[in-house]
Amino acid sequence: MNTKELDDKYIAHSYGRFDVCLTKGKGSVLYDEGGKKYIDFTSGIGVNSFGICDEIWRDAVEEQLGKVQHTSNLYYTEPCAKLAKLLCEKSGMKNVFFSNSGAEANEGAIKFARKYSFDKYGEGRHNIITLTDSFHGRTITTLAATGQDEFHTDFAPFTQGFKYCKANDIDELKKLATDDVCAIMFECIQGEGGVNNLSVEFINEIAKIAKEKDILIIVDEVQTGNGRTGKFYAYQNYSLCPDIVTTAKGLGGGLPIGAVLFGEKLSTTVTPGSHGSTFGGNPIVAAGAISIVERMDEKFLADVRAKGKYITDYIKSIKGVKDISGMGLMIGILTDKNASDIAKECLKNGLLVLTAHKNKVRLLPALNINYNEIDEGLKTLKEVIEK
Ligand SMILES: *Cc1c(COP(=O)(O)O)cnc(C)c1O
Numbered sequence: 001m002n003t004k005e006l007d008d009k010y011i012a013h014s015y016g017r018f019d020v021c022l023t024k025g026k027g028s029v030l031y032d033e034g035g036k037k038y039i040d041f042t043s044g045i046g047v048n049s050f051g052i053c054d055e056i057w058r059d060a061v062e063e064q065l066g067k068v069q070h071t072s073n074l075y076y077t078e079p080c081a082k083l084a085k086l087l088c089e090k091s092g093m094k095n096v097f098f099s100n101s102g103a104e105a106n107e108g109a110i111k112f113a114r115k116y117s118f119d120k121y122g123e124g125r126h127n128i129i130t131l132t133d134s135f136h137g138r139t140i141t142t143l144a145a146t147g148q149d150e151f152h153t154d155f156a157p158f159t160q161g162f163k164y165c166k167a168n169d170i171d172e173l174k175k176l177a178t179d180d181v182c183a184i185m186f187e188c189i190q191g192e193g194g195v196n197n198l199s200v201e202f203i204n205e206i207a208k209i210a211k212e213k214d215i216l217i218i219v220d221e222v223q224t225g226n227g228r229t230g231k232f233y234a235y236q237n238y239s240l241c242p243d244i245v246t247t248a249k250g251l252g253g254g255l256p257i258g259a260v261l262f263g264e265k266l267s268t269t270v271t272p273g274s275h276g277s278t279f280g281g282n283p284i285v286a287a288g289a290i291s292i293v294e295r296m297d298e299k300f301l302a303d304v305r306a307k308g309k310y311i312t313d314y315i316k317s318i319k320g321v322k323d324i325s326g327m328g329l330m331i332g333i334l335t336d337k338n339a340s341d342i343a344k345e346c347l348k349n350g351l352l353v354l355t356a357h358k359n360k361v362r363l364l365p366a367l368n369i370n371y372n373e374i375d376e377g378l379k380t381l382k383e384v385i386e387k
Contacts, residue, residue: 004019004021018344018347019347020032020038020347021033024052024053025052026051026052027051027053027054027366027370028040028041028043028365028366028369028373028377029052030052030352037350038351039350039351039380040052040352041351041352041363041365041377042364043250043365043366043367044254045223045364046191046228046249046364047249047252047253047254048253048254048366049253049292049366050253050295050367050368054368056295057288057291057292059291060287060288060291061284061287061288061291065284067283069282069283069284070279070282070283071283072278073276073280073281077283078283079283079284079289080281080283083096083098083281083290084096084098086293087259087261087293088261090232090233090293090296091232091245093242093245093262093263094263094264094266094267095267095270096261097275098258098259098277098280098281099248099257099258099280100277100280101256101258102137102222102223102246102247102248102249102258103137103142104248104280105222105258106141106142106145106185106222107137108246108275109185109218109244109260110141110145110183110185110218111274113128113182113185113216113243113244114126114128114182115274116216116266116269117182117183117216119268119269120214124180125180127162127180128145128162128182128183128185128218129163129165129173129176129177129181129183129184129185130145130146130147130162130163130165130184130186131164131166131190132164132165132166132167133147133148133167133194134146134190134193135187135190135191135192135193136185140159143155143158144158145162147162147164147165147167148193163176167186167196167198167202168198168199168202169202170201170202170205173205173206173209174205179213182215182216183216183218183243184209184217184218185219186218186220187219187221187222187223187224188203188219188221188229188234188240189224189229189327189330191222191224191330191356192223192356194325194332194356194357194360195331195360195362197325197327203238203240204238204239206240207239207241210243216244216265216266217240217243218243218244218245218246219233219235219240219242219244219245220246221233221234221245221246221247222246222247222249222258223330223364224330225245225248225249225250225251226249226250226292226293226296227250227296227301228250228304228328228330228367229326229327229328229329230301230302230304230308230327230328230329231328232296233245233247234327241263242263243263243264243265244260244261244266245261246258250292250367251289251292252285252288252289252292253288253291254288255288256279257285257286257289300367304329304367305328307369307374308327308328308330310374311329311365312324315331315333315381318381318385318386319385320337320386321334321335322336325360326362329363329365329367329369330363330364331363331364332356332360332361333363334360334361335361335385338359339360340358342355342384342385343361345384345387346381346384349384350380351377351380351384353381361381365377
């Protein structure tokens with residue numbers, strides 16, 4: 001049996017895969033089993049921040065691999081402590097809990113938002129406001145947090161305690177922010193929900209209400225974080241001071257890691273025994289993540305912004321493009337064609353792109369993609385959309 005046949009027989013059928021088996025690559029170029037070349041505008045859904053087999057990242061991982069691969073969280077290890085320091089310096093947050101994925105990071109955020117409120121006010125203030133078209137993960141609780149009805153079928157009962165506000169609807173936000181609410185949780189740019197930018201006015205209103213009512217601000221930076229929008233975290237594009245930040249995807253450069261970053265208000269909330277993870281803060285993954293995060297200086301982030309502008313300027317000139325959304329190297333494209341048809345046609349022509357929320361083509365290229373790779377990919381994208 002070939003890989004596809006083995007997969008169809010032995011892998012549970014939760015994914016609709018494209019008809020291609022990728023075997024190797026370098027930077028933003030990938031090859032399939034037959035040796036066909038693809039330009040990668042997906043970076044593994046925003047995960048391979050520095051592309052395929054980045055040498056600095058690989059060296060960092062390999063070096064740690066030769067020292068110790070895992071110790072359990074009963075002992076100190078250097079990589080996770082150093083990574084936490086870097087993340088705090090870049091975000092202004094105070095300390096970090098490491099998990100293995102975005103959903104787990106959000107679970108941690110939800111737990112400690114509730115605990116903060118319980119410690120301070122007692123019972124009855126456990127509700128969290130999330131937004132329509134948000135996406136927060138696939139566990140029962142993070143599915144409940146996800147503000148899309150299509151995710152709220154099949155697996156009931158879901159975790160209680162979420163109220164959904166229409167994204168960018170300030171009046172509804174005011175109505176929902178009652179005394180039973182401990183937190184507001186959102187993505188500054190909704191990724192899976194369609195690359196939807198929240199309005200500055202809405203984000204400012206969240207900040208205002210949160211301050212007035214001691215409601216915590218949880219920013220889900222799983223997709224938007226780690227340089228993706230041209231700032232280290234997307235909230236840094238706004239005047240927003242979150243209490244909890246969650247991140248994952250691009251943080252590890254391709255290995256699984258998630259993080260919950262806590263601000264000043266939460267300084268006494270996380271107590272010994274209140275949370276844990278067997279693999280969280282794994283030294284190999286953390287060593288790789290350090291090599292990613294420490295290269296994201298202001299010059300690097302300015303390059304991300306410049307490449308984002310270059311790409312969106314080009315896309316504006318493509319006939320049939322109706323709207324472009326996103327920020328930096330997180331780009332949503334609305335056309336009059338079906339987005340998944342475009343993605344399939346791009347694949348045939350040697351370009352990997354993503355979709356979001358049925359109607360959008362989504363680009364999440366590696367942050368270090370070079371201009372030759374960008375030009376090659378954009379040429380294909382234009383041909384496919386204009387065909
Ligand atoms: C991908 C994603 C998640 C879930 O992350 P996993 O690592 O798949 O659990 C949560 N929130 C946002 C915004 C995401 O994009």
